[in-house]
Amino acid sequence: MKTLAPVTFPLFAALLLSLTACSEKTVVSPGGSKQVQSQACFNNSCHQNATSPGTGKNIPQEWLLSGHNTKNGASCSDCHEPAAGHPTAASGATTVPDTTNNPDSAGKCAKCHTLSKGFGISVYDGIAIDTAFVHFSSGSHSSYVSRFYQNSCRKCHNPHDTASAMDYLRQWSRSNVGATTTPARTSGSDLKTRGSSISADKNFGNACVRCHSTTGFLNYASSGFSDVQALPDLDGTRSNYPAYPSGSQNYQDRSREGDNCNGCHTDGRSDDPGASYSYRLRPVPRVTAYFNYSSTPLHQRAWDVTYKSPLYPDFGTSNACIVCHTGREIGLVIKLASVKGMDFSNQKRIDAHNQATASTMTTQVGFNYYTSAQKYENSAYRHTTIGLAASGYSGGTNGPCIGCHMNNNRSHGFMPVKISSGTIIEVLSDQQTCSKCHNAQNSQHPARTPALLQGRKNGMAAAMKALQQMLLHPKQSSIYAVGVADSAAKGGISYTAGGAPILNQWTAAFGNGVVPGSGNPAVPGGPDAVTAGAYTMGAAFNYEVIVNQAGAYAHNARYVRRMIYDSIDWLYDGSINQDAKAALDWLHTYNYISSGSATGTYELALGYLFESDGTYSRP
Structure with a gap:
């Protein structure tokens, strides 16, 4: 999970300042x-x-805890607006003049x-917050009172007790999940418009809405992981692909x-x-993930791939996290495309998108350089069992994601850590x-x-720096380069030859012959x-x-080390022969990575990949 600078955040029920600015006649005057x-x-x-229909608790007791009471904000009648003649004592009447049942x-x-009205600047953890900014959007960032949340404050706030959940709401609003100004929330595209009438199993990437909007997520998770339609506009029309290839900007x-x-959460x-103001956890079924790839928006190339993963276990309540943390592709897709004839001399890079944590934990995200599953086994690995009662391992009963990140x-x-x-x-x-x-x-x-943990994080960063340099200088040469920006920038990848860029060229360093021992993922047991x-x-x-994936060093530590090791091994000489140590020595000799101290990239990478066991064998 990425670390962000503090951002502005909500919450209007949190601030429930004195409502003296309100002009409606039903609000008690100042004092x-x-x-x-x-x-x-x-x-x-x-x-x-x-009794509250959401929480099941006594409403008067909840109200006494709220800012509506403690901040002298709003009485029962301010919100429920009883009509004239509403009794002030029990009368035995079977009907009473109108009140607003759901304000x-x-x-x-x-x-x-x-x-x-009612919003302002406050402070939380020493950070000034503008609650109006995050609740209402100009269209340049996401907001909490977007279209499907108007007159729906109870999707986040308990209308009677506005105070008890406040710490959780504040934490959430400053997280990468709740923040309104992260890159996905401020990108050039309004991602609620990026959907498709084509179901997820046949869809080739026009499905941003399923993870970048709550309504889209709920539609997807409740439809058997099928519905990826764009959210409707005010007139009910949807910018669905293929009618709108890039989503509507209008x-x-x-x-x-x-x-x-x-x-x-849901009541x-x-x-x-x-x-959802009871804050009960929403049940989500065992996740089905589709890894479909096409270099065109529709299935138009012979090497286009559709793949349904059968490998996600039932993580219980953590299934809600898995839905959007599988990644959009896995390494196997590259192999399947190769078998179908993909032209790697002119091909955009296939990537997993961001935070493919669930696929990392289940040991399926990477491009595996070995065909034998035994090369990736780790009998000591238990992180996928955290928080599952039947497993006997710790972390509560809500699955591994919640068991680690929210416990x-x-x-x-x-x-799970403070940085x-x-x-x-x-x-x-x-x-x-x-x-x-x-x-x-x-x-x-x-x-x-x-x-x-910091040591392992530093070690992974050093090993990744070495991998970056091998991508820049495969085949022990600076002639061929896969341009990989620094990890902080996460730039694109392209070959260069003699200083002139050759975009999307993956065959320059080692050609494009069939790799001996590569197997055939489309026809198990078939020829390489x-x-x-x-x-x-x-x-x-x-x-x-x-x-x-900043936490990869902890999610599935040995598998991640193997991913890095095998990638360096291949880029050193175009073969898998366990010579990643020789590759690091070469990088060190030619000063592509720093060395000479305990914090040198060379030393840290050695310690991380080989754990200083003296043998320098594959993890």
């Missing part, structure tokens, strides 16, 4: 007591035992909480939807299906999860201290069929997977 006014509702033998859906929150609805609370109520007092920051200035300073999930297996009593798996061009692209694919 009036909301608690005194509400006591008439609580003490008249009518509502003192009222939120009736738009009553907007009496005070609008762009110009939507009347200029709001941008992000990832909101009801993506992971499960048929009478109010959008509500701490900063749960909705989605970080300051790029350095791990605390392992937040250690007590509840990590220490159950990694502890002083386990010599094979010692305690996950900040220093140990995967080409050298595919193997070279595979190294770039592995680099991209890891550079876009």
